[in-house]
Amino acid sequence: MEKSLLSLPLALAAYPIHVANGLKEYATTIRRYYPNGRFRRTDLLCLWAYLTRDPYTICERFLKSFPDDQVQKMYGExxxxxxxxVADTxxxxxxxxxxxxxxxxxxxxFWFNAMFGCRAVGIEINPVFVTQARRIQKSQNIDEVEFVLAxxxxxxxSDATVIYLYGTAFSDTAIVKLVEHFATLRPGTRVVSVSYSLIPYTDVPMFELEQKISGKFLWGETDIYIQRKL
Incomplete structure:
Protein backbone atom coordinates (compact mmCIF):
# COMPACT_ATOMS: atom_id res chain seq x y z
CA MET A 1 0.00 0.00 0.00
CA GLU A 2 1.63 3.25 -1.14
CA LYS A 3 0.02 5.52 1.44
CA SER A 4 -2.80 5.83 3.94
CA LEU A 5 -6.33 6.92 3.19
CA LEU A 6 -5.35 10.42 4.29
CA SER A 7 -2.57 10.55 1.70
CA LEU A 8 0.12 10.89 4.35
CA PRO A 9 3.60 10.16 3.07
CA LEU A 10 5.20 6.96 4.24
CA ALA A 11 7.88 9.04 5.94
CA LEU A 12 5.32 10.08 8.54
CA ALA A 13 5.19 6.51 9.79
CA ALA A 14 8.14 7.47 11.98
CA TYR A 15 6.00 10.14 13.66
CA PRO A 16 3.04 8.41 15.34
CA ILE A 17 1.63 11.65 16.74
CA HIS A 18 1.23 13.06 13.21
CA VAL A 19 -0.55 9.93 12.03
CA ALA A 20 -2.77 9.94 15.12
CA ASN A 21 -3.66 13.61 14.57
CA GLY A 22 -4.50 12.92 10.92
CA LEU A 23 -6.70 9.92 11.69
CA LYS A 24 -8.50 11.78 14.46
CA GLU A 25 -9.18 14.73 12.17
CA TYR A 26 -10.49 12.50 9.39
CA ALA A 27 -12.84 10.77 11.83
CA THR A 28 -14.11 14.21 12.83
CA THR A 29 -14.49 15.15 9.16
CA ILE A 30 -16.69 12.11 8.54
CA ARG A 31 -18.84 12.77 11.60
CA ARG A 32 -19.08 16.56 11.35
CA TYR A 33 -18.93 17.45 7.65
CA TYR A 34 -19.85 14.37 5.61
CA PRO A 35 -23.58 14.79 6.36
CA ASN A 36 -23.28 17.58 3.78
CA GLY A 37 -23.75 15.45 0.68
CA ARG A 38 -22.04 17.75 -1.79
CA PHE A 39 -18.93 18.04 0.34
CA ARG A 40 -18.89 14.32 1.05
CA ARG A 41 -18.95 13.48 -2.64
CA THR A 42 -16.23 15.95 -3.63
CA ASP A 43 -14.00 15.02 -0.71
CA LEU A 44 -14.22 11.31 -1.38
CA LEU A 45 -13.42 11.98 -5.03
CA CYS A 46 -10.39 14.05 -3.95
CA LEU A 47 -9.15 11.27 -1.71
CA TRP A 48 -9.83 8.57 -4.33
CA ALA A 49 -7.99 10.50 -7.05
CA TYR A 50 -4.79 10.32 -5.03
CA LEU A 51 -5.21 6.88 -3.54
CA THR A 52 -2.13 5.65 -5.42
CA ARG A 53 -0.55 9.08 -5.95
CA ASP A 54 0.90 10.84 -2.95
CA PRO A 55 0.24 14.62 -3.14
CA TYR A 56 3.28 15.26 -0.97
CA THR A 57 5.53 13.59 -3.53
CA ILE A 58 3.74 15.26 -6.44
CA CYS A 59 4.36 18.64 -4.83
CA GLU A 60 7.98 17.91 -3.99
CA ARG A 61 8.85 16.72 -7.48
CA PHE A 62 7.10 19.59 -9.26
CA LEU A 63 8.61 22.34 -7.11
CA LYS A 64 12.09 20.86 -7.04
CA SER A 65 13.35 23.20 -9.78
CA PHE A 66 11.83 26.35 -8.25
CA PRO A 67 14.04 28.69 -6.21
CA ASP A 68 13.65 28.07 -2.48
CA ASP A 69 12.81 31.72 -1.78
CA GLN A 70 9.90 31.83 -4.23
CA VAL A 71 7.63 28.92 -3.29
CA GLN A 72 6.65 26.81 -0.33
CA LYS A 73 8.00 23.33 -1.05
CA MET A 74 6.25 21.62 1.84
CA TYR A 75 2.78 20.27 1.05
CA GLY A 76 0.13 20.58 3.69
CA GLU A 77 -3.63 20.75 4.10
CA VAL A 86 -11.61 30.72 11.07
CA ALA A 87 -14.95 30.89 9.25
CA ASP A 88 -16.88 31.36 12.47
CA THR A 89 -14.50 34.08 13.63
CA PHE A 110 -14.80 22.44 -1.98
CA TRP A 111 -15.32 22.66 1.80
CA PHE A 112 -15.74 26.46 1.86
CA ASN A 113 -18.29 26.31 -0.95
CA ALA A 114 -20.29 23.36 0.35
CA MET A 115 -20.46 24.46 3.97
CA PHE A 116 -21.15 28.17 3.47
CA GLY A 117 -22.52 28.52 -0.06
CA CYS A 118 -19.89 31.11 -0.89
CA ARG A 119 -17.89 31.35 -4.09
CA ALA A 120 -14.53 29.68 -3.53
CA VAL A 121 -11.42 30.02 -5.70
CA GLY A 122 -8.28 27.93 -5.41
CA ILE A 123 -4.98 29.32 -6.68
CA GLU A 124 -2.41 26.62 -7.38
CA ILE A 125 0.82 26.51 -9.38
CA ASN A 126 0.88 22.72 -9.84
CA PRO A 127 -1.09 21.68 -12.95
CA VAL A 128 -1.63 18.14 -11.66
CA PHE A 129 -3.69 19.40 -8.74
CA VAL A 130 -5.60 21.95 -10.82
CA THR A 131 -6.47 19.49 -13.58
CA GLN A 132 -7.80 16.88 -11.17
CA ALA A 133 -9.74 19.43 -9.09
CA ARG A 134 -11.39 20.79 -12.24
CA ARG A 135 -12.42 17.25 -13.22
CA ILE A 136 -14.08 16.74 -9.86
CA GLN A 137 -15.78 20.13 -10.09
CA LYS A 138 -17.11 19.34 -13.56
CA SER A 139 -18.30 15.88 -12.58
CA GLN A 140 -20.34 17.37 -9.72
CA ASN A 141 -21.62 20.37 -11.73
CA ILE A 142 -20.46 22.93 -9.15
CA ASP A 143 -20.63 26.45 -10.54
CA GLU A 144 -19.44 28.49 -7.55
CA VAL A 145 -16.00 26.88 -7.39
CA GLU A 146 -13.00 27.78 -9.55
CA PHE A 147 -9.45 26.49 -9.75
CA VAL A 148 -6.87 28.83 -11.26
CA LEU A 149 -3.46 27.68 -12.45
CA ALA A 150 -1.24 30.59 -11.44
CA SER A 158 -9.73 41.85 -7.23
CA ASP A 159 -13.04 40.21 -6.31
CA ALA A 160 -11.85 38.54 -3.11
CA THR A 161 -13.50 39.33 0.21
CA VAL A 162 -11.46 36.72 2.13
CA ILE A 163 -8.00 35.35 1.38
CA TYR A 164 -6.70 32.27 3.20
CA LEU A 165 -2.93 31.85 3.23
CA TYR A 166 -1.49 28.66 4.68
CA GLY A 167 2.06 29.68 3.88
CA THR A 168 3.75 28.61 7.08
CA ALA A 169 6.98 27.62 5.33
CA PHE A 170 7.21 30.64 3.00
CA SER A 171 10.52 32.47 3.07
CA ASP A 172 10.62 36.12 4.13
CA THR A 173 11.43 37.04 0.52
CA ALA A 174 8.28 35.32 -0.76
CA ILE A 175 6.10 36.89 1.94
CA VAL A 176 7.38 40.39 1.14
CA LYS A 177 6.68 39.85 -2.56
CA LEU A 178 3.18 38.54 -1.88
CA VAL A 179 2.37 41.39 0.50
CA GLU A 180 3.46 43.87 -2.16
CA HIS A 181 0.98 42.20 -4.53
CA PHE A 182 -1.72 42.50 -1.84
CA ALA A 183 -1.46 46.28 -2.14
CA THR A 184 -4.02 45.97 -4.96
CA LEU A 185 -6.65 44.36 -2.71
CA ARG A 186 -9.87 46.21 -2.13
CA PRO A 187 -10.15 47.98 1.23
CA GLY A 188 -11.95 45.73 3.69
CA THR A 189 -10.61 42.49 2.22
CA ARG A 190 -9.70 40.14 5.04
CA VAL A 191 -6.48 38.17 4.80
CA VAL A 192 -6.08 35.13 7.04
CA SER A 193 -2.44 34.09 7.45
CA VAL A 194 -1.23 31.03 9.33
CA SER A 195 1.74 31.26 11.74
CA TYR A 196 2.60 34.93 11.19
CA SER A 197 1.06 38.36 10.75
CA LEU A 198 1.56 40.23 7.48
CA ILE A 199 1.79 43.63 9.19
CA PRO A 200 5.56 43.49 9.92
CA TYR A 201 6.18 42.90 6.21
CA THR A 202 4.72 46.23 5.10
CA ASP A 203 6.68 49.48 4.80
CA VAL A 204 3.51 51.58 5.02
CA PRO A 205 0.32 50.73 6.91
CA MET A 206 -1.61 48.28 4.75
CA PHE A 207 -3.46 46.05 7.20
CA GLU A 208 -5.03 46.24 10.61
CA LEU A 209 -5.09 43.19 12.84
CA GLU A 210 -8.67 42.23 13.65
CA GLN A 211 -8.04 39.11 15.68
CA LYS A 212 -5.55 36.39 16.49
CA ILE A 213 -6.76 32.86 17.14
CA SER A 214 -5.09 29.47 17.41
CA GLY A 215 -5.55 26.55 15.05
CA LYS A 216 -4.54 22.92 14.87
CA PHE A 217 -2.69 21.36 11.95
CA LEU A 218 -1.16 17.97 11.27
CA TRP A 219 2.15 19.06 12.76
CA GLY A 220 0.76 20.90 15.79
CA GLU A 221 -0.92 24.13 16.88
CA THR A 222 -0.07 27.69 15.84
CA ASP A 223 -1.44 31.22 15.75
CA ILE A 224 -3.70 32.41 12.92
CA TYR A 225 -3.88 36.12 12.12
CA ILE A 226 -6.97 37.79 10.67
CA GLN A 227 -6.13 41.11 9.02
CA ARG A 228 -8.25 43.67 7.20
CA LYS A 229 -6.93 45.64 4.22
CA LEU A 230 -6.91 49.38 4.91
Whole structure:
Protein backbone atom coordinates (compact mmCIF):
# COMPACT_ATOMS: atom_id res chain seq x y z
CA MET A 1 0.00 0.00 0.00
CA GLU A 2 1.63 3.25 -1.14
CA LYS A 3 0.02 5.52 1.44
CA SER A 4 -2.80 5.83 3.94
CA LEU A 5 -6.33 6.92 3.19
CA LEU A 6 -5.35 10.42 4.29
CA SER A 7 -2.57 10.55 1.70
CA LEU A 8 0.12 10.89 4.35
CA PRO A 9 3.60 10.16 3.07
CA LEU A 10 5.20 6.96 4.24
CA ALA A 11 7.88 9.04 5.94
CA LEU A 12 5.32 10.08 8.54
CA ALA A 13 5.19 6.51 9.79
CA ALA A 14 8.14 7.47 11.98
CA TYR A 15 6.00 10.14 13.66
CA PRO A 16 3.04 8.41 15.34
CA ILE A 17 1.63 11.65 16.74
CA HIS A 18 1.23 13.06 13.21
CA VAL A 19 -0.55 9.93 12.03
CA ALA A 20 -2.77 9.94 15.12
CA ASN A 21 -3.66 13.61 14.57
CA GLY A 22 -4.50 12.92 10.92
CA LEU A 23 -6.70 9.92 11.69
CA LYS A 24 -8.50 11.78 14.46
CA GLU A 25 -9.18 14.73 12.17
CA TYR A 26 -10.49 12.50 9.39
CA ALA A 27 -12.84 10.77 11.83
CA THR A 28 -14.11 14.21 12.83
CA THR A 29 -14.49 15.15 9.16
CA ILE A 30 -16.69 12.11 8.54
CA ARG A 31 -18.84 12.77 11.60
CA ARG A 32 -19.08 16.56 11.35
CA TYR A 33 -18.93 17.45 7.65
CA TYR A 34 -19.85 14.37 5.61
CA PRO A 35 -23.58 14.79 6.36
CA ASN A 36 -23.28 17.58 3.78
CA GLY A 37 -23.75 15.45 0.68
CA ARG A 38 -22.04 17.75 -1.79
CA PHE A 39 -18.93 18.04 0.34
CA ARG A 40 -18.89 14.32 1.05
CA ARG A 41 -18.95 13.48 -2.64
CA THR A 42 -16.23 15.95 -3.63
CA ASP A 43 -14.00 15.02 -0.71
CA LEU A 44 -14.22 11.31 -1.38
CA LEU A 45 -13.42 11.98 -5.03
CA CYS A 46 -10.39 14.05 -3.95
CA LEU A 47 -9.15 11.27 -1.71
CA TRP A 48 -9.83 8.57 -4.33
CA ALA A 49 -7.99 10.50 -7.05
CA TYR A 50 -4.79 10.32 -5.03
CA LEU A 51 -5.21 6.88 -3.54
CA THR A 52 -2.13 5.65 -5.42
CA ARG A 53 -0.55 9.08 -5.95
CA ASP A 54 0.90 10.84 -2.95
CA PRO A 55 0.24 14.62 -3.14
CA TYR A 56 3.28 15.26 -0.97
CA THR A 57 5.53 13.59 -3.53
CA ILE A 58 3.74 15.26 -6.44
CA CYS A 59 4.36 18.64 -4.83
CA GLU A 60 7.98 17.91 -3.99
CA ARG A 61 8.85 16.72 -7.48
CA PHE A 62 7.10 19.59 -9.26
CA LEU A 63 8.61 22.34 -7.11
CA LYS A 64 12.09 20.86 -7.04
CA SER A 65 13.35 23.20 -9.78
CA PHE A 66 11.83 26.35 -8.25
CA PRO A 67 14.04 28.69 -6.21
CA ASP A 68 13.65 28.07 -2.48
CA ASP A 69 12.81 31.72 -1.78
CA GLN A 70 9.90 31.83 -4.23
CA VAL A 71 7.63 28.92 -3.29
CA GLN A 72 6.65 26.81 -0.33
CA LYS A 73 8.00 23.33 -1.05
CA MET A 74 6.25 21.62 1.84
CA TYR A 75 2.78 20.27 1.05
CA GLY A 76 0.13 20.58 3.69
CA GLU A 77 -3.63 20.75 4.10
CA UNK A 78 -5.56 22.64 6.75
CA UNK A 79 -7.78 20.72 9.13
CA UNK A 80 -11.44 21.43 8.43
CA UNK A 81 -12.01 22.00 12.13
CA UNK A 82 -9.45 24.80 11.94
CA UNK A 83 -11.11 26.25 8.84
CA UNK A 84 -14.44 26.17 10.66
CA UNK A 85 -12.91 28.12 13.53
CA VAL A 86 -11.61 30.72 11.07
CA ALA A 87 -14.95 30.89 9.25
CA ASP A 88 -16.88 31.36 12.47
CA THR A 89 -14.50 34.08 13.63
CA UNK A 90 -14.85 36.13 10.44
CA UNK A 91 -18.56 35.28 10.12
CA UNK A 92 -18.16 33.84 6.65
CA UNK A 93 -21.40 33.70 4.63
CA UNK A 94 -22.73 33.06 1.15
CA UNK A 95 -21.94 36.61 -0.02
CA UNK A 96 -18.20 36.12 0.46
CA UNK A 97 -15.65 35.22 -2.19
CA UNK A 98 -12.90 33.11 -0.63
CA UNK A 99 -9.49 32.58 -2.19
CA UNK A 100 -7.36 29.68 -0.96
CA UNK A 101 -3.76 30.39 -1.90
CA UNK A 102 -1.82 27.23 -2.70
CA UNK A 103 -4.96 25.11 -2.54
CA UNK A 104 -3.24 21.83 -3.43
CA UNK A 105 -5.75 19.18 -4.44
CA UNK A 106 -8.62 21.52 -3.56
CA UNK A 107 -10.32 19.93 -0.54
CA UNK A 108 -10.54 23.24 1.33
CA UNK A 109 -12.01 25.01 -1.70
CA PHE A 110 -14.80 22.44 -1.98
CA TRP A 111 -15.32 22.66 1.80
CA PHE A 112 -15.74 26.46 1.86
CA ASN A 113 -18.29 26.31 -0.95
CA ALA A 114 -20.29 23.36 0.35
CA MET A 115 -20.46 24.46 3.97
CA PHE A 116 -21.15 28.17 3.47
CA GLY A 117 -22.52 28.52 -0.06
CA CYS A 118 -19.89 31.11 -0.89
CA ARG A 119 -17.89 31.35 -4.09
CA ALA A 120 -14.53 29.68 -3.53
CA VAL A 121 -11.42 30.02 -5.70
CA GLY A 122 -8.28 27.93 -5.41
CA ILE A 123 -4.98 29.32 -6.68
CA GLU A 124 -2.41 26.62 -7.38
CA ILE A 125 0.82 26.51 -9.38
CA ASN A 126 0.88 22.72 -9.84
CA PRO A 127 -1.09 21.68 -12.95
CA VAL A 128 -1.63 18.14 -11.66
CA PHE A 129 -3.69 19.40 -8.74
CA VAL A 130 -5.60 21.95 -10.82
CA THR A 131 -6.47 19.49 -13.58
CA GLN A 132 -7.80 16.88 -11.17
CA ALA A 133 -9.74 19.43 -9.09
CA ARG A 134 -11.39 20.79 -12.24
CA ARG A 135 -12.42 17.25 -13.22
CA ILE A 136 -14.08 16.74 -9.86
CA GLN A 137 -15.78 20.13 -10.09
CA LYS A 138 -17.11 19.34 -13.56
CA SER A 139 -18.30 15.88 -12.58
CA GLN A 140 -20.34 17.37 -9.72
CA ASN A 141 -21.62 20.37 -11.73
CA ILE A 142 -20.46 22.93 -9.15
CA ASP A 143 -20.63 26.45 -10.54
CA GLU A 144 -19.44 28.49 -7.55
CA VAL A 145 -16.00 26.88 -7.39
CA GLU A 146 -13.00 27.78 -9.55
CA PHE A 147 -9.45 26.49 -9.75
CA VAL A 148 -6.87 28.83 -11.26
CA LEU A 149 -3.46 27.68 -12.45
CA ALA A 150 -1.24 30.59 -11.44
CA UNK A 151 1.64 31.82 -9.34
CA UNK A 152 0.34 33.32 -6.09
CA UNK A 153 2.46 36.40 -6.73
CA UNK A 154 0.70 37.14 -10.03
CA UNK A 155 -2.92 36.04 -9.46
CA UNK A 156 -5.85 38.43 -9.64
CA UNK A 157 -7.58 38.87 -6.26
CA SER A 158 -9.73 41.85 -7.23
CA ASP A 159 -13.04 40.21 -6.31
CA ALA A 160 -11.85 38.54 -3.11
CA THR A 161 -13.50 39.33 0.21
CA VAL A 162 -11.46 36.72 2.13
CA ILE A 163 -8.00 35.35 1.38
CA TYR A 164 -6.70 32.27 3.20
CA LEU A 165 -2.93 31.85 3.23
CA TYR A 166 -1.49 28.66 4.68
CA GLY A 167 2.06 29.68 3.88
CA THR A 168 3.75 28.61 7.08
CA ALA A 169 6.98 27.62 5.33
CA PHE A 170 7.21 30.64 3.00
CA SER A 171 10.52 32.47 3.07
CA ASP A 172 10.62 36.12 4.13
CA THR A 173 11.43 37.04 0.52
CA ALA A 174 8.28 35.32 -0.76
CA ILE A 175 6.10 36.89 1.94
CA VAL A 176 7.38 40.39 1.14
CA LYS A 177 6.68 39.85 -2.56
CA LEU A 178 3.18 38.54 -1.88
CA VAL A 179 2.37 41.39 0.50
CA GLU A 180 3.46 43.87 -2.16
CA HIS A 181 0.98 42.20 -4.53
CA PHE A 182 -1.72 42.50 -1.84
CA ALA A 183 -1.46 46.28 -2.14
CA THR A 184 -4.02 45.97 -4.96
CA LEU A 185 -6.65 44.36 -2.71
CA ARG A 186 -9.87 46.21 -2.13
CA PRO A 187 -10.15 47.98 1.23
CA GLY A 188 -11.95 45.73 3.69
CA THR A 189 -10.61 42.49 2.22
CA ARG A 190 -9.70 40.14 5.04
CA VAL A 191 -6.48 38.17 4.80
CA VAL A 192 -6.08 35.13 7.04
CA SER A 193 -2.44 34.09 7.45
CA VAL A 194 -1.23 31.03 9.33
CA SER A 195 1.74 31.26 11.74
CA TYR A 196 2.60 34.93 11.19
CA SER A 197 1.06 38.36 10.75
CA LEU A 198 1.56 40.23 7.48
CA ILE A 199 1.79 43.63 9.19
CA PRO A 200 5.56 43.49 9.92
CA TYR A 201 6.18 42.90 6.21
CA THR A 202 4.72 46.23 5.10
CA ASP A 203 6.68 49.48 4.80
CA VAL A 204 3.51 51.58 5.02
CA PRO A 205 0.32 50.73 6.91
CA MET A 206 -1.61 48.28 4.75
CA PHE A 207 -3.46 46.05 7.20
CA GLU A 208 -5.03 46.24 10.61
CA LEU A 209 -5.09 43.19 12.84
CA GLU A 210 -8.67 42.23 13.65
CA GLN A 211 -8.04 39.11 15.68
CA LYS A 212 -5.55 36.39 16.49
CA ILE A 213 -6.76 32.86 17.14
CA SER A 214 -5.09 29.47 17.41
CA GLY A 215 -5.55 26.55 15.05
CA LYS A 216 -4.54 22.92 14.87
CA PHE A 217 -2.69 21.36 11.95
CA LEU A 218 -1.16 17.97 11.27
CA TRP A 219 2.15 19.06 12.76
CA GLY A 220 0.76 20.90 15.79
CA GLU A 221 -0.92 24.13 16.88
CA THR A 222 -0.07 27.69 15.84
CA ASP A 223 -1.44 31.22 15.75
CA ILE A 224 -3.70 32.41 12.92
CA TYR A 225 -3.88 36.12 12.12
CA ILE A 226 -6.97 37.79 10.67
CA GLN A 227 -6.13 41.11 9.02
CA ARG A 228 -8.25 43.67 7.20
CA LYS A 229 -6.93 45.64 4.22
CA LEU A 230 -6.91 49.38 4.91
Missing amino acids: SFFTTLEK IKLDSKDVVYDLGCGRGRSV DLMDADY
